[in-house]
Amino acid sequence: MEIDYFLVLGAIFFVFALLSRRIEGSILTAPMLFTGAGLAIAYCLQAMNSYAEPISESALHTVAELTLVLILAADASRISASSLLRFRSIPMRLLIFGLPLTIAFGAVTGKLILTDVIWVEAALIAAILAPTDAALGASVLAEKSIPLRIRQSLNVESGLNDGISLPAVLFFACFLNLSHQTGEVNWLVFLALQLSLGPLAGILAGWIGGQLIGLASSRNWITPTYQGVAAMALALVAFAAAEQVGGNGLIAAFVCGLVYGNLRVDYSHFLHEFTETESEVLSQLTFLLFGLAILPHALEAVTPEILLYGLASLTFVRMVPVALAMTGLKLQLPTLGFLGWFGPRGLASLLFALLVLEDLGVESAELIKTIVAITVLMSIVLHGFTAGFLSRAYGRWADKGAGEDCPENEAPKAEGVFLGGSSAT
Numbered sequence: 001m002e003i004d005y006f007l008v009l010g011a012i013f014f015v016f017a018l019l020s021r022r023i024e025g026s027i028l029t030a031p032m033l034f035t036g037a038g039l040a041i042a043y044c045l046q047a048m049n050s051y052a053e054p055i056s057e058s059a060l061h062t063v064a065e066l067t068l069v070l071i072l073a074a075d076a077s078r079i080s081a082s083s084l085l086r087f088r089s090i091p092m093r094l095l096i097f098g099l100p101l102t103i104a105f106g107a108v109t110g111k112l113i114l115t116d117v118i119w120v121e122a123a124l125i126a127a128i129l130a131p132t133d134a135a136l137g138a139s140v141l142a143e144k145s146i147p148l149r150i151r152q153s154l155n156v157e158s159g160l161n162d163g164i165s166l167p168a169v170l171f172f173a174c175f176l177n178l179s180h181q182t183g184e185v186n187w188l189v190f191l192a193l194q195l196s197l198g199p200l201a202g203i204l205a206g207w208i209g210g211q212l213i214g215l216a217s218s219r220n221w222i223t224p225t226y227q228g229v230a231a232m233a234l235a236l237v238a239f240a241a242a243e244q245v246g247g248n249g250l251i252a253a254f255v256c257g258l259v260y261g262n263l264r265v266d267y268s269h270f271l272h273e274f275t276e277t278e279s280e281v282l283s284q285l286t287f288l289l290f291g292l293a294i295l296p297h298a299l300e301a302v303t304p305e306i307l308l309y310g311l312a313s314l315t316f317v318r319m320v321p322v323a324l325a326m327t328g329l330k331l332q333l334p335t336l337g338f339l340g341w342f343g344p345r346g347l348a349s350l351l352f353a354l355l356v357l358e359d360l361g362v363e364s365a366e367l368i369k370t371i372v373a374i375t376v377l378m379s380i381v382l383h384g385f386t387a388g389f390l391s392r393a394y395g396r397w398a399d400k401g402a403g404e405d406c407p408e409n410e411a412p413k414a415e416g417v418f419l420g421g422s423s424a425t
Contacts, residue, residue, distance in 0.1 A: 070235060091152070
């Protein structure tokens with residue numbers, strides 16, 4: 001008997017849509033349910049002796065990359081630039097100090113726990129797992145009682161750290177020198193191009209495109225629906241343009257959304273309405289395909305060491321660097337713990353693992369993919385279960401008054417308050 005995947009996929013989305021309101025108030029999240037659905041389909045196919053790679057990993061790579069680009073742009077468009085400048089200390093420290101420390105802690109931890117990996121492989125795994133995915137804890141970004149600067153800091157970190165981590169991923173993968181010669185690459189130049197041309201492409205696409213959309217709107221050439229379509233198209237243009245000139249496409253997409261959202265505040269709600277459904281569907285499709293195509297192999301190869309490393313990666317490998325990066329800001333312990341815990345691993349880590357396996361030819365790619373898949377699965381479950389009640393608990397603590405962490409010390413609401421992620425709830 002042959003499975004009709006369109007029938008199964010349509011039925012899963014339809015049933016989830018019918019129950020979405022009930023699920024929204026529970027401890028379950030969409031990534032948990034769609035990943036579980038994908039895994040269940042895979043096991044059903046195995047039981048029927050008809051499991052034969054229903055989707056290639058290159059196709060999953062494409063879907064995940066498209067999803068990440070759209071989510072980054074949409075979430076960035078919700079960030080108030082003035083509020084971001086006012087509260088820049090936390091995201092800057094997370095990116096400049098916290099991210100490198102996380103990779104270093106992860107490399108040392110991986111070498112100690114994963115006895116079969118060498119130092120470069122441990123560093124590569126740590127770099128792949130360093131980016132965070134705020135979409136996995138969307139209730140954190142949507143909880144209005146949480147101070148604005150904390151929500152925006154987590155969102156900005158997740159929007160930029162994947163692009164900043166990519167050069168490290170490529171460096172450690174190419175250092176293994178298994179598929180092509182890269183000894184002549186000037187990594188300082190490569191990093192400079194990634195971190196300069198990427199933002200530049202995003203700024204140009206967001207500003208020029210925003211001006212054109214504004215012009216078309218003022219002359220009544222464009223419908224409200226296609227204002228959202230046009231804004232998403234800008235994100236894809238920024239991504240592709242940055243990649244063509246040697247910049248980082250993910251950073252370009254995020255910066256494009258940030259520029260457009262602040263330039264065209266009067267029209268950006270059309271972008272939010274457009275992405276409310278489209279990015280949600282793509283995001284959950286990615287998690288379903290993750291459960292269908294990657295998790296079965298990963299669960300077969302999992303070991304106690306991999307489980308221990310995954311747990312370490314989600315806890316002290318993230319939390320200790322965050323605490324060290326915040327030194328001097330006088331943040332209170334609940335805030336440090338909240339920032340440290342909500343660093344879920346998701347789409348970016350999956351993309352980087354597939355990149356290593358698909359494009360770079362690293363011999364240990366299957367082991368790396370297993371470690372990343374298990375860690376992402378643990379993050380989907382642990383961060384999904386804890387996002388709701390920990391966000392509410394932290395919000396109540398902040399409401400009682402906690403110095404600089406208190407909501408009344410945020411920017412005025414009229415400044416353009418961040419509304420929270422629209423995807424992967």
